Amino acid sequence: MSKKLLAVSGIAVYAFLYLPLVVVVAYSFNNSKLNAEWVGFTWHWYRVLLSDDTMLKAAGNSLLIALTASLASTVLGTMAGYALYRYKLKLLPVLVMAPLAIPEILVGVSLLIFFVAINLTLGLLSIMLSHIAFCVGFVAIVVRSRLSGMDESLPEAARDLGATPFQAFRLVTLPLIAPGIIAGALLAFTLSIDDFVITFFTAGVGASTLPLQIYSMIKIAVTPEVNAISTLLMLLTLFLIVVASRLSPDSIRGR
Amino acid sequence: MALLEIRNIVRRFGDFTAVDGVSMTIEAGEFFTLLGPSGCGKTTLLRMIAGFDSPQSGEMLLDGKDLASIAPEKRPIHTVFQSYALFPHMTVAENIAFPLRMRKAGKDEINERVRQSLEDVRLADRGGRYPGELSGGQRQRVALARALVNRPRLLLLDEPLAALDMKLREQMQLELINLQKEVGITFIYVTHDQTEALALSHRIAVMNGGKVEQLDEPSRIYDSPKNRFVADFIGTCNLIDAEVSVAGEEKMVLRIRGLGEVAARNPGASCGVEGILALRPEKVRIGAQLAPGPDENHFKGRVHDFLYMGDVTVYIVEVGDGVHIEALLPNSAAGRPRILAVGDPVEISWRYDAGTFLDG
Amino acid sequence: MAKNFGKWLISGPPVLYLVVFFVIPTCIMVLASFRYAGEYGGLAPVLLHDASGAHLNLTLESYQEFFSDFIYSWLFIKTLIYALVTTFFCLLMAYPLALLIARSASKYRDLLVLLVILPFWSNFLIRIYAWMILLGPQSAFSAALNGFLGIFGVGPVRLLFTPFAVVLCLIYVQLPFMVLPLYANLEKHDPALLDAAQDLGANGWQRFWRVTFPLSLPGIYAGIALVFVPVLGIFAVPDILGGTRGIMIGNLIKQEFLEARDWPFGSALSIMLTIGAMIIVGGAALVAGRRGKGNV
Numbered sequence: 020m021s022k023k024l025l026a027v028s029g030i031a032v033y034a035f036l037y038l039p040l041v042v043v044v045a046y047s048f049n050n051s052k053l054n055a056e057w058v059g060f061t062w063h064w065y066r067v068l069l070s071d072d073t074m075l076k077a078a079g080n081s082l083l084i085a086l087t088a089s090l091a092s093t094v095l096g097t098m099a100g101y102a103l104y105r106y107k108l109k110l111l112p113v114l115v116m117a118p119l120a121i122p123e124i125l126v127g128v129s130l131l132i133f134f135v136a137i138n139l140t141l142g143l144l145s146i147m148l149s150h151i152a153f154c155v156g157f158v159a160i161v162v163r164s165r166l167s168g169m170d171e172s173l174p175e176a177a178r179d180l181g182a183t184p185f186q187a188f189r190l191v192t193l194p195l196i197a198p199g200i201i202a203g204a205l206l207a208f209t210l211s212i213d214d215f216v217i218t219f220f221t222a223g224v225g226a227s228t229l230p231l232q233i234y235s236m237i238k239i240a241v242t243p244e245v246n247a248i249s250t251l252l253m254l255l256t257l258f259l260i261v262v263a264s265r266l267s268p269d270s271i272r273g274r
Numbered sequence: 275m276a277l278l279e280i281r282n283i284v285r286r287f288g289d290f291t292a293v294d295g296v297s298m299t300i301e302a303g304e305f306f307t308l309l310g311p312s313g314c315g316k317t318t319l320l321r322m323i324a325g326f327d328s329p330q331s332g333e334m335l336l337d338g339k340d341l342a343s344i345a346p347e348k349r350p351i352h353t354v355f356q357s358y359a360l361f362p363h364m365t366v367a368e369n370i371a372f373p374l375r376m377r378k379a380g381k382d383e384i385n386e387r388v389r390q391s392l393e394d395v396r397l398a399d400r401g402g403r404y405p406g407e408l409s410g411g412q413r414q415r416v417a418l419a420r421a422l423v424n425r426p427r428l429l430l431l432d433e434p435l436a437a438l439d440m441k442l443r444e445q446m447q448l449e450l451i452n453l454q455k456e457v458g459i460t461f462i463y464v465t466h467d468q469t470e471a472l473a474l475s476h477r478i479a480v481m482n483g484g485k486v487e488q489l490d491e492p493s494r495i496y497d498s499p500k501n502r503f504v505a506d507f508i509g510t511c512n513l514i515d516a517e518v519s520v521a522g523e524e525k526m527v528l529r530i531r532g533l534g535e536v537a538a539r540n541p542g543a544s545c546g547v548e549g550i551l552a553l554r555p556e557k558v559r560i561g562a563q564l565a566p567g568p569d570e571n572h573f574k575g576r577v578h579d580f581l582y583m584g585d586v587t588v589y590i591v592e593v594g595d596g597v598h599i600e601a602l603l604p605n606s607a608a609g610r611p612r613i614l615a616v617g618d619p620v621e622i623s624w625r626y627d628a629g630t631f632l633d634g
Numbered sequence: 635m636a637k638n639f640g641k642w643l644i645s646g647p648p649v650l651y652l653v654v655f656f657v658i659p660t661c662i663m664v665l666a667s668f669r670y671a672g673e674y675g676g677l678a679p680v681l682l683h684d685a686s687g688a689h690l691n692l693t694l695e696s697y698q699e700f701f702s703d704f705i706y707s708w709l710f711i712k713t714l715i716y717a718l719v720t721t722f723f724c725l726l727m728a729y730p731l732a733l734l735i736a737r738s739a740s741k742y743r744d745l746l747v748l749l750v751i752l753p754f755w756s757n758f759l760i761r762i763y764a765w766m767i768l769l770g771p772q773s774a775f776s777a778a779l780n781g782f783l784g785i786f787g788v789g790p791v792r793l794l795f796t797p798f799a800v801v802l803c804l805i806y807v808q809l810p811f812m813v814l815p816l817y818a819n820l821e822k823h824d825p826a827l828l829d830a831a832q833d834l835g836a837n838g839w840q841r842f843w844r845v846t847f848p849l850s851l852p853g854i855y856a857g858i859a860l861v862f863v864p865v866l867g868i869f870a871v872p873d874i875l876g877g878t879r880g881i882m883i884g885n886l887i888k889q890e891f892l893e894a895r896d897w898p899f900g901s902a903l904s905i906m907l908t909i910g911a912m913i914i915v916g917g918a919a920l921v922a923g924r925r926g927k928g929n930v
Contacts, residue, residue: 029734039764122867133659176359181376
């Protein structure tokens with residue numbers, strides 16, 4: 020395959036990937052209600068966004084949910100990742116990876132039935148519980164991969180030199196996998212903020228999150244306000260991902 | 275009382291037996307080596323002594339106390355790992371201080387011992403560096419210092435010089451011998467390199483397939499290998515199939531097919547037994563013409579091939595009917611006119627007690 | 635003894651959580667597919683109590699409904715076709731890109747991979763919305779296309795709310811999932827293999843087809859698995875871009891659960907979807923495995 024042909028087709032695919040996003044961002048500054056022609060530069064839609072109470076409430080919910088979900092799933096996911104690495108339990112990998120492998124709609128729908136069956140009112144709590152369920156797997160993978168890259172003889176050496184198993188974990192293993200744990204937490208946070216499908220089914224009428232708000236805006240009344248919130252969300256995610264990839268490059272690529 | 279007594283240790287992994295009923299005693303203050311090819315069980319045995327693995331049967335007694343119930347962190351045994359296992363997120367000084375911290379030693383004692391330790395391994399000015407900034411040889415010394423700072427009863431070394439290049443390895447070998455003499459701590463050293471084992475150890479246990487083939491001083495292992503495996507594994511050795519023809523008290527006569535009768539030292543075999551004649555090449559004299567003594571085996575043959583190795587030349591001589599015997603000739607031997615060429619007629623001879631009879 | 639305790643202490647909580655919030659909901663859903671629909675939607679009780687005691691209130695109604703009307707199977711087949719087309723084009727587009735990145739100088743590789751991942755990290759809905767803009771009748775792209783077609787006298791084509799829009803967006807959304815495993819595989823190829831092939835007389839195309847491509851098969855399979863299965867269940871893309879003509883099985887499931895509130899039927903559809911996906915993936919794995927064993 021000639022180098023030039025490869026480069027050209029590669030660039031074409033990159034263009035394909037970025038063009039739509041560029042359009043979204045560009046039109047967020049467009050001085051027109053329609054996403055059609057460029058009229059003029061304006062901050063108008065961002066101002067509308069900031070005074071949109073429903074949107075702000077949804078953003079607050081998203082943040083709250085993401086914070087709790089990422090915290091809980093990081094703790095559970097780190098434990099799962101360590102268990103995957105250390106103990107060769109046969110069913111654990113299947114259990115942890117299954118929510119990631121099957122189509123999201125199935126996870127969402129089954130959780131909906133479940134919450135109704137146990138009489139839990141759909142709202143913030145049901146969303147949080149659902150998010151934790153699918154974030155645990157991702158954190159586990161990140162932590163597990165970080166553990167695999169660690170030199171096994173290091174915690175062993177610690178024990179050899181007099182450390183109890185817990186001391187060896189605390190003083191040697193933990194500092195060495197800390198970047199992976201943080202990367203996992205950031206990953207969980209991003210997934211939670213972004214999640215649409217599972218949230219869609221488990222939110223009920225009680226709560227709204229940012230993606231749900233965006234969805235209803237797209238379906239009902241499209242204005243460039245959607246572009247504005249999209250741009251802001253993109254910036255946030257970009258920031259989080261860059262930080263995460265600095266901390267643990269391999270785990271992000273593995274995603 | 276021996277420092278470490280190992281009795282009938284067995285360790286299986288599924289249907290693979292890594293350590294098959296191994297017993298040995300290790301004395302205080304000695305440099306003891308476990309030598310053998312990969313898979314012979316030496317590393318498994320070492321890990322069991324350190325406490326990272328448990329035998330399925332058998333026991334290990336340190337100073338008379340059974341090790342089985344003692345967790346690795348509580349054993350007065352420290353290990354120098356093959357990869358050194360220096361904590362990358364701690365400085366050199368912090369690495370060395372680690373075992374002292376685990377022992378909850380006082381801050382002053384820690385500082386003093388670490389400082390002394392760094393001086394001992396000639397890294398006094400590197401205390402604040404991180405392992406990643408050191409060379410291979412320096413890291414090795416830090417690993418040693420870290421394992422010794424607590425003055426353990428026993429130091430285990432798992433092929434610590436394997437990652438170093440030849441020159442550095444030779445240097446470190448000398449340092450290790452001196453270090454062990456200085457600190458007087460018992461070393462148990464694991465290696466697959468037989469020259470290293472011969473150079474460093476007070477005693478060697480040659481292992482193969484989970485069993486100890488021979489346990490003795492280096493010179494006795496070299497001169498009197500007990501069986502074919504040891505003879506072959508240690509140094510180079512001529513190993514020729516032979517049958518006992520006459521078995522005297524000290525001397526014996528072996529019949530070798532294609533060659534005839536050869537006198538050898540009798541380790542106690544009886545007539546009619548089949549086995550192997552083990553003969554070290556450096557004990558075989560070679561020359562265009564030789565005047566053999568009365569106690570020597572003497573044969574005439576031709577040079578089949580040779581290997582020039584700089585300091586010596588190894589000749590493969592064909593004698594009798596297709597029997598090949600290796601002979602070693604130093605290239606600086608006095609009065610030697612030239613290197614023999616392939617096809618040259620030569621004579622070889624060796625003292626009868628240079629060759630041993632092995633059961634195979 | 636202590637070792638086992640540690641094992642359960644560490645793996646216990648995550649296992650417990652997943653059992654409660656994943657395994658049990660799945661089981662409940664399986665059960666739900668055999669229940670009657672409740673009076674006001676949702677599910678009827680499993681046990682009915684009347685004069686003669688408790689009876690199991692279960693039925694095969696939902697599954698019968700599925701098989702009775704061909705439209706449901708047709709929807710499945712349509713979804714399958716969309717998934718296959720999407721996977722195919724993803725592979726076609728991802729391969730050159732993955733190859734390009736794998737062959738670049740190592741200092742650029744991380745950056746190039748990050749550039750592939752970045753768009754993916756923007757919100758899912760935003761990416762769909764972006765195509766809504768691009769394919770809308772007022773967009774520059776539509777105008778240009780219609781202008782071009784107008785030259786040949788072909789009437790203005792509507793791009794939005796068509797199966798075309800759905801598949802295009804599906805490809806867009808799933809592309810990174812195909813690029814990454816492919817890249818991970820291609821990166822590990824030993825360049826010496828290609829040199830050896832060239833040395834032995836292979837030209838450019840032969841080197842690709844006989845060395846690179848076979849070695850990349852595991853990456854291709856991984857990419858296909860990551861693209862094909864999720865697409866089967868997707869509903870957001872057709873929901874926003876598909877109009878009435880471009881719906882997939884996911885839309886129907888969503889409709890049954892949230893609008894028609896026929897939960898048993900929705901559950902049955904979900905079960906059928908899962909079984910279908912497992913059969914296809916399992917079958918493909920078998921085929922791949924057998925071919926793999928036969929290869930040298």
